[in-house]
Amino acid sequence: MSSTVPPPSGVMPVYRARVAAGAITSDPAQARAAERLQDLWTKLRGYDPHPEKPANGWLGKLLHRKQVDEMQDHSNGLYLVGEVGRGKSMLMDMFFEAADVPRKKRIHFHQFMQDAHRRFQAIKRENPDIDDPIPALADLIAGEAALLCFDEFQVHDIVDAMILGRLFEALFARLVVVVATSNTLPGDLYRGKPGRDAFLPFIDLLKQNLDVLVLDAARDYRRERLHGLTSWYAPADAEADHAMDHVFSELAAGGAPRAETLSISGRSLRVPLSVNGAARFSFQALCGTPLGPGDYLALATHYQTVLIDGIPRLSPDNFDAARRFVTLIDALYEHRVKLYASAAAAPDDLYRAGEGARMFERTASRLEEMQSADYVRLPHLT
Numbered sequence: 001m002s003s004t005v006p007p008p009s010g011v012m013p014v015y016r017a018r019v020a021a022g023a024i025t026s027d028p029a030q031a032r033a034a035e036r037l038q039d040l041w042t043k044l045r046g047y048d049p050h051p052e053k054p055a056n057g058w059l060g061k062l063l064h065r066k067q068v069d070e071m072q073d074h075s076n077g078l079y080l081v082g083e084v085g086r087g088k089s090m091l092m093d094m095f096f097e098a099a100d101v102p103r104k105k106r107i108h109f110h111q112f113m114q115d116a117h118r119r120f121q122a123i124k125r126e127n128p129d130i131d132d133p134i135p136a137l138a139d140l141i142a143g144e145a146a147l148l149c150f151d152e153f154q155v156h157d158i159v160d161a162m163i164l165g166r167l168f169e170a171l172f173a174r175l176v177v178v179v180a181t182s183n184t185l186p187g188d189l190y191r192g193k194p195g196r197d198a199f200l201p202f203i204d205l206l207k208q209n210l211d212v213l214v215l216d217a218a219r220d221y222r223r224e225r226l227h228g229l230t231s232w233y234a235p236a237d238a239e240a241d242h243a244m245d246h247v248f249s250e251l252a253a254g255g256a257p258r259a260e261t262l263s264i265s266g267r268s269l270r271v272p273l274s275v276n277g278a279a280r281f282s283f284q285a286l287c288g289t290p291l292g293p294g295d296y297l298a299l300a301t302h303y304q305t306v307l308i309d310g311i312p313r314l315s316p317d318n319f320d321a322a323r324r325f326v327t328l329i330d331a332l333y334e335h336r337v338k339l340y341a342s343a344a345a346a347p348d349d350l351y352r353a354g355e356g357a358r359m360f361e362r363t364a365s366r367l368e369e370m371q372s373a374d375y376v377r378l379p380h381l382t
Helices: 011-021 026-044 057-064 088-098 109-126 132-143 157-172 196-209 221-226 236-254 283-287 293-302 314-333 359-369 373-377
Strands: 075-082 104-107 147-151 175-181 211-214 258-264 267-275 280-283 306-312 339-344
Touching: 011 026, 011 088, 026 088, 026 175, 026 211, 075 088, 088 104, 088 147, 088 175, 104 109, 109 132, 109 157, 109 258, 109 293, 132 157, 147 293, 157 175, 157 196, 211 293, 221 339, 236 267, 236 280, 236 306, 236 339, 258 293, 267 293, 283 306, 283 314, 293 314, 314 359
Parallel strands: 075 175, 075 211, 104 147, 147 175, 280 306, 306 339
Antiparallel strands: 258 267, 267 280
């Protein structure tokens, strides 16, 4: 009786399969990062520590956790750093999808901090006598996820900086494993900002608990994949739909698109399709519903690329949608988000006459600029 050998699992098999399929180009730096993530994947198989209590001392760790990455005497995960477009998010997504960890969560770091502040305040309101909400907050987070994967790890806010050290110390004590991508080395986080001296212990904590791996790929693969692709398709017909599908497929680089939900000031914003730092919406979903500046700011900081299907002609008859579209484009432009769209007409012809037409002139100019090679070269601003 013949036996079948199960196919290999983890990050490296997925990476090699995408290279073989031509979805991505083989790159030595990406391959090295995939090998490190494969090693972590192996050590985390079945990982599910008890989150109820911090593990104190060697006996607690022996009883409550499975040993993880020992390569540099670090035991709580990986910090993957590199320039824009080098494949960090793609590799982390491969790792997250493959990770055999019952409780895991992938989240943009900015959203994680928004959620943390909201829960921090809720704990204080519900427990007015509590001295320090951080342990209770860490209990909540560790109860939800033994593995946290953060995309775009950055620190710009003094309020974030004030709680990060104690929060992450508590999470590491609760045996949470962290994998993060960033454009910034740990030692450069929050550099030049007020109060950085008080932030330095957090940087030390990251270095002590996470392996830092520099993804030094020489090429910006995101830009290369999109080189030569039109970014504005008019009219918004079947041919434009096909072209937009092709753009999204190139951005996905073989990854599987999924729905995401962003938390914004206690509200939820559904992202119908997202993959590898790109999000895709219909015009109706973005501008035909009562979204506001905060929603568009969240999109602009979370995603490097946004695709919008079916932008109609604009006029006083759909003025509310047009006004939201203006606000959306302002947010995307100011954060240097790359835009791909199908529309009823070229930007200058979208809003021809009537109340609001003059307002739209600046937006049309920005839409034209966003199609330029100079704009596409600009780095995304979180």
